[in-house]
Amino acid sequence: MDLSQRPLLIFDGECGFCTACATWAGRRLQDADVVPGQQVDVAAHGLTARDVSAAAWWVDERGGLYRGNRAIGKALQACGGWWRSVGFLCLIPPFSWVAWAVYGLVARFRHRLPGSTPACRLTSDDRSGSAPVDDSGQD
Numbered sequence: 001m002d003l004s005q006r007p008l009l010i011f012d013g014e015c016g017f018c019t020a021c022a023t024w025a026g027r028r029l030q031d032a033d034v035v036p037g038q039q040v041d042v043a044a045h046g047l048t049a050r051d052v053s054a055a056a057w058w059v060d061e062r063g064g065l066y067r068g069n070r071a072i073g074k075a076l077q078a079c080g081g082w083w084r085s086v087g088f089l090c091l092i093p094p095f096s097w098v099a100w101a102v103y104g105l106v107a108r109f110r111h112r113l114p115g116s117t118p119a120c121r122l123t124s125d126d127r128s129g130s131a132p133v134d135d136s137g138q139d
Contacts, residue, residue: 007032016115069103
């Protein structure tokens with residue numbers, strides 16, 4: 001698979017908690033890349049620096065964007081093994097509703113989690129996100 005067409009997990013590299021989670025995922029993802037938003041041309045994916053500081057993003061091999069809990073669900077599916085099932089559950093109702101709520105709480109309070117940095121504190125504007133997201137279907 002060409003590197004430019006590999007799925008991509010983009011995270012906030014200035015957040016220690018996000019970096020720890022991305023490192024965990026990176027050890028398990030074999031056919032996807034994991035990069036901090038500060039080290040990738042986010043505009044090439046239709047994202048802004050604000051988008052990647054507010055949420056994790058999964059860019060699939062077709063360029064489709066998934067934000068937050070859907071990004072995590074896609075990444076878990078790509079991890080394979082039993083993580084694939086966990087990722088699948090993150091993407092289908094009613095489990096996706098729970099994943100959405102949990103992701104929102106983690107994002108909102110990540111500055112209080114282990115490994116957090118001052119960059120982990122989000123404003124209400126940061127939490128809204130601005131990039132168009134492919135949320136059609138449940139894959």
